[in-house]
Amino acid sequence: MNGIHDMGGMHGLGPIERENDEPVFHRPWEGRVFALNLAARTGKGNLDHSRYGIELLPAADYLRMSYYEKWLARLEGNLVRLGLATEDEIASGKSAPGAPRSTPALTTAMVPVTLGRGRPARRDVAVAPRFQVNQQVRARNIHPTGHTRLPRYARGKVGSIARDHGVFVFPDSNSRFEGEKPQHVYSVRFAARELWGEQASPRDAVYIDMWDDYLERV
Amino acid sequence: MVCPTEELYGLVFVTQTNKNRAHAHEHQAVPSDPALRVKALESLLVEKGLVDPAALDALIDTYEHKVGPRNGARVVARAWVDPAYKRRLLTNASAAIAELGFSGMQGEDMVVLENGPKVHNLVVCTLCSCYPWPVLGLPPVWYKSAPYRSRSVIDPRGVLREFGLELAEDVEVRVWDSTAELRYLVLPERPAGSEKMTEEELAALVTRDSMIGVAKVTLAGGQA
Numbered sequence: 439m440n441g442i443h444d445m446g447g448m449h450g451l452g453p454i455e456r457e458n459d460e461p462v463f464h465r466p467w468e469g470r471v472f473a474l475n476l477a478a479r480t481g482k483g484n485l486d487h488s489r490y491g492i493e494l495l496p497a498a499d500y501l502r503m504s505y506y507e508k509w510l511a512r513l514e515g516n517l518v519r520l521g522l523a524t525e526d527e528i529a530s531g532k533s534a535p536g537a538p539r540s541t542p543a544l545t546t547a548m549v550p551v552t553l554g555r556g557r558p559a560r561r562d563v564a565v566a567p568r569f570q571v572n573q574q575v576r577a578r579n580i581h582p583t584g585h586t587r588l589p590r591y592a593r594g595k596v597g598s599i600a601r602d603h604g605v606f607v608f609p610d611s612n613s614r615f616e617g618e619k620p621q622h623v624y625s626v627r628f629a630a631r632e633l634w635g636e637q638a639s640p641r642d643a644v645y646i647d648m649w650d651d652y653l654e655r656v
Numbered sequence: 657m658v659c660p661t662e663e664l665y666g667l668v669f670v671t672q673t674n675k676n677r678a679h680a681h682e683h684q685a686v687p688s689d690p691a692l693r694v695k696a697l698e699s700l701l702v703e704k705g706l707v708d709p710a711a712l713d714a715l716i717d718t719y720e721h722k723v724g725p726r727n728g729a730r731v732v733a734r735a736w737v738d739p740a741y742k743r744r745l746l747t748n749a750s751a752a753i754a755e756l757g758f759s760g761m762q763g764e765d766m767v768v769l770e771n772g773p774k775v776h777n778l779v780v781c782t783l784c785s786c787y788p789w790p791v792l793g794l795p796p797v798w799y800k801s802a803p804y805r806s807r808s809v810i811d812p813r814g815v816l817r818e819f820g821l822e823l824a825e826d827v828e829v830r831v832w833d834s835t836a837e838l839r840y841l842v843l844p845e846r847p848a849g850s851e852k853m854t855e856e857e858l859a860a861l862v863t864r865d866s867m868i869g870v871a872k873v874t875l876a877g878g879q880a
Binding site: 445489492501513522538558634 | 690691693694695696697698699700701702703704705706707708710711712713714715716718719720724759760761762763764765767782783784785793794796797798800801802803804805806807808809810812813815818819825826827828829830831832833834835836837838879880
C-alpha cells in the first residue's frame with residue numbers, strides 16, 4: 439500500500455536524533471511488548487502479515503507513536519484480525535468465558551532454540567530465475583493496496599541485477615494467506631541519478647532487494 | 657499536565673466509554689498508557705495459553721544482555737586478521753558468521769559488504785526496521801526513525817555528514833535498502849596504525865555505527 443511507512447526519499451521528517459549509551463529498551467513495557475510480539479502464538483500468522491499490521495495504522499498515528507507503541511498496536515490489531523482475541527478481550531485483559539485456550543505457548547527452554555532457528559524465508563525449491571546478473575530490469579509501476587515490499591521511490595525505475603540471492607517467500611501473497619509463491623530475490627542496483635535526478639552524485643547507487651514479480655524486462 | 661486517574665486511564669480508554677473518550681481528548685499526544693495496555697495484553701495472552709511469561713523474561717534477557725554489536729565486532733576483527741575467513745565471510749556470510757556462533761532470528765540470510773578507500777556501504781530499511789539482530793542486537797532508535805529511513809536513500813552523503821563523516825567526491829556510496837529477508841552487515845576498513853593489534857584489541861575498536869555504515873573505525877574506538 440502507498441502508506442506512510444514507505445518513507446524512502448521523503449523530506450521534512452527532521453534531523454536524525456541520536457542518544458549516547460542508549461538502552462535496549464527505554465521502559466520495561468517496551469521489552470515486554472517486544473517479547474510478546476516474538477513469543478505469541480498467532481496460529482496462521484506470518485512475518486509478512488505481521489508487518490502489514492503496522493502499515494495499517496493510520497498515518498498520523500504512525501508518525502506520532504513511538505516504535506514499540508506501534509508494535510503494541512500491531513499485535514493488538516493482528517490478534518483481532520487473526521481471530522485470536524476480540525477487541526473487548528484486549529480492552530479488559532480478560533479472556534471471554536468459553537474462549538478456547540490455544541496450543542502450548544513458547545517455553546523458556548525453547549527460547550534459545552526458536553531464536554537460533556529463526557524464521558527463514560528462504561525456500562529450497564527449484565524455481566527458475568527470470569533474470570540474470572548484470573541484466574537491465576525495470577521495477578514495475580504498480581500500486582498494490584495490500585502489503586508489498588516494492589518501495590515507491592523505485593517504481594518505474596531502471597536498474598541492473600547485481601546479485602541473485604536465491605528463492606524466497608513472496609511477501610505480497612504470503613501476507614494475504616494466498617500462498618508463499620516462492621521466487622528469486624535479487625539485489626538490484628539503481629544509479630542514484632536514475633532515482634533522484636541530477637541532484638544526486640553520479641557515482642552513488644542504491645541497492646534494493648526485489649522479487650521476480652516486482653521486475654520487468656527493459 | 658498530570659492526570660489524577662493516570663493509573664486507570666490507560667485501561668478505561670481502550671474500553672471506549674463515552675466518559676473516557678472525553679477524558680482522552682485532554683491527552684491526545686498519549687492516548688493511553690502503553691504500560692497498562694501491555695500488562696492487560698500479557699495477562700490476556702497468558703490466560704489464553706498463547707504466551708508463557710517466563711519465556712518473555714528469557715527473550716528480554718537475551719536481547720538486553722546476550723546479543724549485541726560485540727558479536728558483530730568479533731566477526732569484523734576476525735575478518736581483519738584472517739584473510740581466509742574474510743573470503744568466506746564475503747562469499748557466504750551466514751555460514752561464516754555462524755562459525756563464530758551467531759545465527760538465527762533476523763539474521764537467517766546474511767550479506768556482508770566490504771568498505772574500502774573508494775567504496776562506502778550504508779545500510780537502511782526504508783519500509784520498516786530490518787536489522788541483523790544476531791550480530792548487532794536490536795537497532796537504536798535513530799535507525800528506526802523517520803529521518804534516517806527517509807533521507808538515507810536520497811541524500812546518503814548528507815546523512816553521513818550528520819554523523820560526522822564527510823566522504824570525498826571520488827568515493828562511491830552504495831546504500832542498501834533492506835526490503836527483503838537479507839540482512840546486511842558492513843565490514844568497515846581496518847584503521848591505519850592497527851597493524852600490531854591483536855584480534856581482541858581490534859574487536860574493541862569496532863563500533864555498531866561502523867557496521868551499519870554511518871561511521872568509520874578509528875584507533876580511538878567510539879561510544880556507538
